[in-house]
Amino acid sequence: MTFYSFLSTILSYVFTLIIYLFIFSVIRLIYLDVKKMSRFENNNVSDAACASLKPIKSKVQTDYALKNRYMIYDDAVIGRSRNCDIVIPEDFISSNHVHIWYEDGEWYLEDLGSRNGTTVNEQRILHPVILDPEDIISLGGLNFVFEL
Amino acid sequence: MSRFEGVNYKRPALLLILMNIFGFGLLFVANDYNKNILYIGLGILGFFILTYTIIILCRMGDKFIVPMACMLITMGVILLCRINIDYGIKQIMWVAIGCVTFFLAYAIYYNFKYWHRLWFFYAIGATALFLATLIFGKTVNGSKNWLQFGSFYAFQPSELTKMLYIMFLACYFSKSWSEPVGKIPPKYISLGITYLFIGFLVLQRDWGTILVLYSIYIFMLYVYEEGYKFLIANIGAASIVAILGYKFLYHIQVRVSTWLDPWSDISNTGYQITQSLFAIASGGYFGRGIGNGSPNYIPEVHSDFIFAAVCEEMGVFGGAAIIILFFLIAYRCFKISIKTTNAYDKAVCFGLTVMFAMQTFIIVGGVTKMIPLTGITLPFVSYGGTSIVVSFASLGVIQAISAKAERGKNEKAGDRDEH
Numbered sequence: 368m369t370f371y372s373f374l375s376t377i378l379s380y381v382f383t384l385i386i387y388l389f390i391f392s393v394i395r396l397i398y399l400d401v402k403k404m405s406r407f408e409n410n411n412v413s414d415a416a417c418a419s420l421k422p423i424k425s426k427v428q429t430d431y432a433l434k435n436r437y438m439i440y441d442d443a444v445i446g447r448s449r450n451c452d453i454v455i456p457e458d459f460i461s462s463n464h465v466h467i468w469y470e471d472g473e474w475y476l477e478d479l480g481s482r483n484g485t486t487v488n489e490q491r492i493l494h495p496v497i498l499d500p501e502d503i504i505s506l507g508g509l510n511f512v513f514e515l
Numbered sequence: 516m517s518r519f520e521g522v523n524y525k526r527p528a529l530l531l532i533l534m535n536i537f538g539f540g541l542l543f544v545a546n547d548y549n550k551n552i553l554y555i556g557l558g559i560l561g562f563f564i565l566t567y568t569i570i571i572l573c574r575m576g577d578k579f580i581v582p583m584a585c586m587l588i589t590m591g592v593i594l595l596c597r598i599n600i601d602y603g604i605k606q607i608m609w610v611a612i613g614c615v616t617f618f619l620a621y622a623i624y625y626n627f628k629y630w631h632r633l634w635f636f637y638a639i640g641a642t643a644l645f646l647a648t649l650i651f652g653k654t655v656n657g658s659k660n661w662l663q664f665g666s667f668y669a670f671q672p673s674e675l676t677k678m679l680y681i682m683f684l685a686c687y688f689s690k691s692w693s694e695p696v697g698k699i700p701p702k703y704i705s706l707g708i709t710y711l712f713i714g715f716l717v718l719q720r721d722w723g724t725i726l727v728l729y730s731i732y733i734f735m736l737y738v739y740e741e742g743y744k745f746l747i748a749n750i751g752a753a754s755i756v757a758i759l760g761y762k763f764l765y766h767i768q769v770r771v772s773t774w775l776d777p778w779s780d781i782s783n784t785g786y787q788i789t790q791s792l793f794a795i796a797s798g799g800y801f802g803r804g805i806g807n808g809s810p811n812y813i814p815e816v817h818s819d820f821i822f823a824a825v826c827e828e829m830g831v832f833g834g835a836a837i838i839i840l841f842f843l844i845a846y847r848c849f850k851i852s853i854k855t856t857n858a859y860d861k862a863v864c865f866g867l868t869v870m871f872a873m874q875t876f877i878i879v880g881g882v883t884k885m886i887p888l889t890g891i892t893l894p895f896v897s898y899g900g901t902s903i904v905v906s907f908a909s910l911g912v913i914q915a916i917s918a919k920a921e922r923g924k925n926e927k928a929g930d931r932d933e934h
Contacts, residue, residue: 371544371545372804372806372807374544374804375541375545375803375805375806375807376803376804377804378537378541378805379801379802379803379804379828379829380801381537382534382537382802382805382833383802383829383830383832383833383836385533385534385537386586386590386829386832386833387832387836388530389527389530389531389534389582389586390836390839390840390843392526392527392530393527393579393582393583393843394843396526396527396578396579397579397843397846397847400578400579432858
């Protein structure tokens with residue numbers, strides 16, 4: 368029995384080691400998996416500049432469930448039409464509403480002649496403007512935060 | 516896969532096999548070379564390798580939850596064999612049934628598309644189970660929560676009701692059920708059904724399940740409901756009910772007084788919790804080694820108090836490892852819940868995750884005297900047929916949700932073209 372309890376005591380350290388190695392390897396796999404997925408997402412837009420629009424509380428109600436975040440790679444047209452990069456099928460959004468693109472280190476926004484208009488920080492947009500992070504963009508009353 | 520050097524899906528599996536070989540080898544020596552131990556070990560390994568291979572080859576979604584659950588089961592079975600070899604043999608049978616249930620739940624949940632419309636059946640099914648328990652139930656350790664069929668087979672309906680209740684709540688919170696019944700909006704029906712179930716559980720004196728159900732409800736309200744008024748009203752009502760229960764129900768008074776001071780009545784009400792504390796204290800950092808401790812002094816060590824046995828024989832590090840594994844499982848499940856696009860799947864996955872997390876919190880907290888003790892099983896580790904099978908079934912549902920989310924990308928693109 369003394370041999371057994373000696374063996375068991377030794378093995379208790381081995382068990383602890385194995386369990387923690389197991390946890391470590393699972394964490395490592397999860398980390399690699401997350402990294403791999405984010406690499407796949409950007410696959411076809413390698414080295415593209417990346418920004419995002421995040422919906423925030425608006426005055427207007429949408430029937431359509433908005434995503435938590437809309438990603439923009441280099442260039443995106445937002446509108447109701449199916450050909451847009453970001454489709455928001457709501458009546459108060461024009462079919463091609465607004466164009467956001469990246470050029471020489473700056474993000475630009477241009478209204479494409481929408482009926483209800485676009486405002487950035489509550490100023491109506493008539494000409495292309497440069498966007499800053501945390502700007503609030505409103506498309507016909509639907510508000511987004513622009514984030515890098 | 517070759518593009519990502521260093522991603523080795525085999526390593527956790529190999530470590531798990533190593534753990535099994537060492538653990539069951541040691542038990543083989545400890546039990547006078549009883550061959551049954553080897554069969555149990557081989558059975559566990561077989562089930563694990565089969566499940567893991569099928570998951571990887573058939574791309575059944577998430578690859579990390581099942582190995583972690585298998586690690587928990589391995590630790591549980593090793594300790595159960597050490598406590599009493601009969602428990603180990605029965606547990607391995609339940610694990611076998613659980614594996615089958617896992618794949619069944621996966622296939623059914625993956626292929627059947629109308630889960631979000633069946634709120635009525637979930638509510639009726641759960642109520643029927645409760646009524647059956649109240650009428651035909653058998654009282655074990657002061658809680659009337661067992662249904663017995665014949666002389667061999669008994670099961671705990673409350674484990675199954677938890678799943679039905681989550682699916683019911685998900686119908687409401689995912690907004691797939693929005694038309695009122697009569698003139699009562701679904702919000703108040705779900706509220707009423709929650710309190711009805713809690714009432715049934717009070718009659719059964721199953722306090723642990725009440726805590727789990729109510730916390731699922733509160734967490735779902737917190738995540739889904741706009742504004743905090745309804746949530747705060749609920750929590751207020753619950754605390755008033757809890758205080759009233761403490762004033763008038765003897766059972767709850769005993770639990771709270773045992774929690775505050777188990778030492779004053781150490782031979783009677785405080786016996787279980789003090790033995791558990793002695794066991795945890797004697798384990799130290801690395802434990803006394805499997806077979807060196809004396810977990811059999813703790814009543815109910817094989818089901819509710821298995822965590823104390825883990826702490827005694829595998830040390831604080833072993834106990835912490837169990838908590839870390841549950842953390843990681845909860846993290847992966849929340850991740851799946853965030854990633855999936857179907858609102859109903861999101862709600863179900865979230866509810867099941869909260870169920871696992873709360874169950875772990877309640878029983879680990881109870882055993883270590885952090886919160887008042889309520890009897891509930893530690894998922895995957897404790898001995899218990901229904902608990903193992905239902906945990907496997909929930910795992911199957913989560914796996915199906917993650918598989919849907921991973922494969923659903925093409926469907927969604929097709930969807931967009933049709934509009």
